[in-house]
Every structure is written in structure tokens, then in C-alpha cells.
Amino acid sequence: MVGIVGYGAYIPKYRIKVEEIARVWNKDPNAIKKGLLVYEKAVPSLDEDTATIAVEASRNALKRSEINPKDIGAVYVGSESHPYAVKPTSTIVAEAIDATPELTAADLEFACKAGTAGIQMCMGLVESGLIKYGLAIGADTAQGAPGDALEYTAAAGGAAYIIGKSNVIAEFNGTYSYTTDTPDFWRREGKPYPRHGGRFTGEPAYFKHVINAAEGLMEKMGTKPEDYDYCVFHQPNGKFYIRVAKTLGFKEEQYKYGLLTPQIGNTYSGAVPLGLSNILDHCEGGERVLAVSYGSGAGSDAFDITITERINKVKDKAPKTAYYLERKEYIDYAIYAKFRRKIKM
Amino acid sequence: MVVRSWRHIKERYNLIGVRCKNCGTVYFPSREICPKCRRKTDFEDIKLSGRGKVYTYSVVHVAPKDFEKQAPYVIAIIELEEGVKITGQVVDCKPDEVYIGMPVEVVFRRIKEDGDDGVITYGYKFRPVEN
Numbered sequence: 520m521v522g523i524v525g526y527g528a529y530i531p532k533y534r535i536k537v538e539e540i541a542r543v544w545n546k547d548p549n550a551i552k553k554g555l556l557v558y559e560k561a562v563p564s565l566d567e568d569t570a571t572i573a574v575e576a577s578r579n580a581l582k583r584s585e586i587n588p589k590d591i592g593a594v595y596v597g598s599e600s601h602p603y604a605v606k607p608t609s610t611i612v613a614e615a616i617d618a619t620p621e622l623t624a625a626d627l628e629f630a631c632k633a634g635t636a637g638i639q640m641c642m643g644l645v646e647s648g649l650i651k652y653g654l655a656i657g658a659d660t661a662q663g664a665p666g667d668a669l670e671y672t673a674a675a676g677g678a679a680y681i682i683g684k685s686n687v688i689a690e691f692n693g694t695y696s697y698t699t700d701t702p703d704f705w706r707r708e709g710k711p712y713p714r715h716g717g718r719f720t721g722e723p724a725y726f727k728h729v730i731n732a733a734e735g736l737m738e739k740m741g742t743k744p745e746d747y748d749y750c751v752f753h754q755p756n757g758k759f760y761i762r763v764a765k766t767l768g769f770k771e772e773q774y775k776y777g778l779l780t781p782q783i784g785n786t787y788s789g790a791v792p793l794g795l796s797n798i799l800d801h802c803e804g805g806e807r808v809l810a811v812s813y814g815s816g817a818g819s820d821a822f823d824i825t826i827t828e829r830i831n832k833v834k835d836k837a838p839k840t841a842y843y844l845e846r847k848e849y850i851d852y853a854i855y856a857k858f859r860r861k862i863k864m
Numbered sequence: 865m866v867v868r869s870w871r872h873i874k875e876r877y878n879l880i881g882v883r884c885k886n887c888g889t890v891y892f893p894s895r896e897i898c899p900k901c902r903r904k905t906d907f908e909d910i911k912l913s914g915r916g917k918v919y920t921y922s923v924v925h926v927a928p929k930d931f932e933k934q935a936p937y938v939i940a941i942i943e944l945e946e947g948v949k950i951t952g953q954v955v956d957c958k959p960d961e962v963y964i965g966m967p968v969e970v971v972f973r974r975i976k977e978d979g980d981d982g983v984i985t986y987g988y989k990f991r992p993v994e995n
């Protein structure tokens with residue numbers, strides 16, 4: 520059965536607190552923290568971008584998989600912050616893990632769900648026998664306009680998944696997607712920051728798609744929330760995540776490991792891949808996981824995953840997600856503005 | 865400029881050097897002739913581990929134009945496990961935290977960019993090994 524052969528996470532070291540951003544814009548930090556359930560966010564340094572994050576995560580995934588990188592037949596990088604408008608990120612990643620030149624590669628875009636779309640594409644190519652292994656990465660260095668509500672959450676990070684059929688640490692029991700044309704969040708060509716539909720991003724966008732994808736998958740698989748040991752959902756903030764988890768009937772012990780946004784912010788395409796990597800770090804063979812991404816625009820990909828006994832052989836072969844969560848250095852708004860190139864010179 | 869950095873992508877992304885099979889010496893960047901063995905040079909490509917120690921370092925306060933925004937930063941000579949010494953920036957590390965003998969590992973970062981519409985050059989840097 521097609522499954523996960525290796526996984527790896529990466530989160531930049533720098534953090535900015537909600538208090539520090541709120542201080543600059545004269546807002547009440549407690550109201551923001553309570554409203555969003557986000558306390559701080561990860562910030563990339565000047566020499567980090569989606570490509571470097573994707574490479575670090577992929578190298579960690581390779582360490583766990585112990586495969587020859589030349590056996591990777593496809594590399595897909597899902598992001599909404601590719602370093603170039605034209606010139607793929609995926610070729611940089613493929614070269615930096617020494618998988619070139621016999622492979623196919625492409626960059627994917629679908630707001631925050633481009634990473635899980637890459638996983639599905641790799642599943643299909645592996646299942647059909649066209650490739651032996653596929654590498655799918657979700658990574659972002661998301662930007663919010665200065666002073667916009669998104670600035671408190673738009674963060675950086677990513678995770679990589681090597682998909683294959685042999686020596687899997689987790690098997691895909693099934694996948695299901697739910698997609699409609701919904702303009703809840705967008706960024707036009709040439710514009711530095713995205714715009715969003717305010718309250719419209721909630722009910723008809725995030726909640727509708729995540730709930731339909733999760734329920735659609737459970738109906739297809741004949742499962743209920745209690746059949747899963749863990750779950751993870753897209754997490755633009757902590758509040759949406761907990762509300763969607765509870766609405767679907769999941770309990771805290773099921774959703775707690777998947778929720779990272781309160782500590783690192785919304786890593787966009789990296790969010791579900793990173794939440795899933797934290798679950799994999801904590802779970803045991805035989806346990807079952809439900810993962811549901813969300814991308815504005817809009818769509819959700821849901822996955823039903825069963826962990827194999829092999830998981831404990833690979834967990835310690837690369838830094839765990841918790842290592843990156845705890846490795847942090849706080850910066851002030853001025854350094855943040857410099858790192859994020861918000862000051863034009 | 866684009867062509868010059870493109871030629872070195874493979875070795876700079878993956879720390880590929882050469883090892884002389886005749887005497888065992890490792891070189892990075894790769895070269896044509898082993899100075900110890902001259903005509904007996906017998907090179908093979910070697911992928912370096914990227915793990916090593918700070919051999920010596922310098923904190924750059926007045927940086928060249930491409931690196932001004934990063935100053936102050938640490939430039940170090942790293943002695944890799946394979947015995948070869950290479951120069952690189954040490955990142956995720958404050959200038960007052962670096963010391964001779966500090967264990968480091970390789971990371972993949974942006975090196976420089978040719979303005980805001982030019983090619984971005986990527987390559988190796990080093991970060992402290994924390995644990």
C-alpha cells in the first residue's frame with residue numbers, strides 16, 4: 520500500500536510575540552491572543568526563504584527514509600511564497616538533495632493546501648508504478664501587510680514527505696478532497712501582500728470545506744471520529760482549529776499534537792504537514808490519524824493514515840518537530856521588518 | 865555571473881569535493897591535481913558530511929555590498945570531519961556566541977541575490993549543533 524517512507528520538519532529560529540506587533544499598531548495584545556489563540560510566530564531570517572526551508576525539511580525526511588535520493592522520481596513544492604515568480608523552487612530542492620537529473624518536478628500553488636495536493640500527486644504516481652518515490656513539500660514564508668490582522672499570524676515553516684510503497688512508516692488508507700470556487704483570500708500578480716474577505720473567510724470558506732472533506736472521507740472509509748487516535752486540521756489560527764475539531768466531534772487528546780499555530784503562527788502550506796510531523800513524532804504503530812488541509816480559493820484534502828511499527832525506528836534519525844518548536848530567539852518589530860524586507864531601501 | 869555560479873551549483877549545494885585515492889587527502893572545492901601525489905593523482909568525488917568544528921572565525925561588522933544587511937555576522941573556517949577546511953558563514957548564532965571548537969553542521973541558505981530582479985544564489989552555511 521502507498522504510504523509515507525520518510526518525513527521531516529523545519530521551522531526558522533526567530534520568533535516575534537503578538538505583544539510586540541500589537542505595540543507597534545497600538546492594539547490590545549490580550550484581545551488578539553484571546554481572539555486568535557496565537558501567541559507568537561516564526562520569522563525567517565534574511566537568508567531564508569521557501570526554497571531553503573523546503574531543502575532543510577527534505578533533508579530531514581531523507582535521513583528518516585534512508586533511501587537513495589536518486590530513486591526519487593518526482594519533487595513537488597507547494598507554497599504561496601515561491602522565491603521566484605517564474606523559475607521553479609522544486610528544481611532548487613531536487614538539486615540540493617542530489618535527486619537530479621532523472622525526475623519530474625513542479626511548483627504547486629493552492630493557497631495553504633498546495634503541500635497536501637503534492638502528497639496526493641505523489642500517491643497517484645507511486646500507486647501507478649510510474650515512480651518509485653515521490654517527494655512532496657509544503658513550505659511558506661507568509662507575509663501579512665503591516666497593520667493587517669494577518670500580520671499577527673503569517674509565519675514561516677515547512678515539512679516534507681517522501682511517498683513510496685516499501686518500508687513505509689505510515690499507510691494511506693484513503694484520501695478525499697472537497698473543492699469549490701470561493702474568493703475568501705487572494706493576492707493579485709505583482710502585489711506584495713494578500714487581501715482577504717474578513718469574516719467571509721470563516722463559515723463559507725474554512726469551516727465548510729474542512730468539515731465537508733473530513734465528513735466525506737469518514738463516510739468513504741466507514742469511520743467515526745473515535746476511530747482515530749489523532750487528527751490535524753489546517754490552522755490559520757488556534758481558534759478556527761479547535762472549533763472545527765470540536766464541531767466534527769474530536770477531543771483534545773486527539774487534536775492537541777496537531778495544533779502548532781499558537782506557538783509558531785500560521786505556516787500556510789506548511790501548517791498541516793508540520794502538524795502531522797508532530798503527530799508522527801508522538802505516535803505508535805497501529806494508531807490512526809485523520810489529516811485535513813485547507814486552501815483558500817477554496818478546497819480541502821483529507822487523508823486517513825495508519826501508522827506502522829516502523830515509526831519508532833525512524834523518529835530519532837532527524838530532529839523532531841519539538842526541537843524546532845523549542846529552538847527560538849525573540850526579535851523586536853524593527854528586526855522583524857528588516858528580516859521580512861518590509862523596509863524598502 | 866549567472867553562468868559562473870551555475871557551474872558550481874552541484875558542489876555548493878551538496879558539498880561535493882574530491883578525495884585522492886592515492887593518499888586519502890580530501891579537497892573542497894574540487895581541483896585537478898593532488899599537490900601531494902602530482903602525476904599519481906587518483907581523484908573520486910566525495911559527498912562531505914557537513915559536520916565539523918569552528919577552526920577559527922571573524923565577526924564582520926563592515927560588510928561587502930552584497931552582505932551589508934546581514935552585518936554583523938560570523939565568517940568562520942570550518943574543519944569538517946573529513947579533515948578538509950572550508951570557509952563559510954555561521955548563522956542562527958550571535959557574534960558573541962561563536963567560539964573556536966564549536967560544533968557546527970551545514971545548512972542550506974541564500975548566499976546573495978543579484979538585485980531584486982536577478983538570480984538568487986543559494987549554497988552552504990553552518991549553524992551551531994545544539995544538543
Ligand SMILES: [Zn+2]
Binds near residue numbers: 889
Ligand atoms: Zn594524493
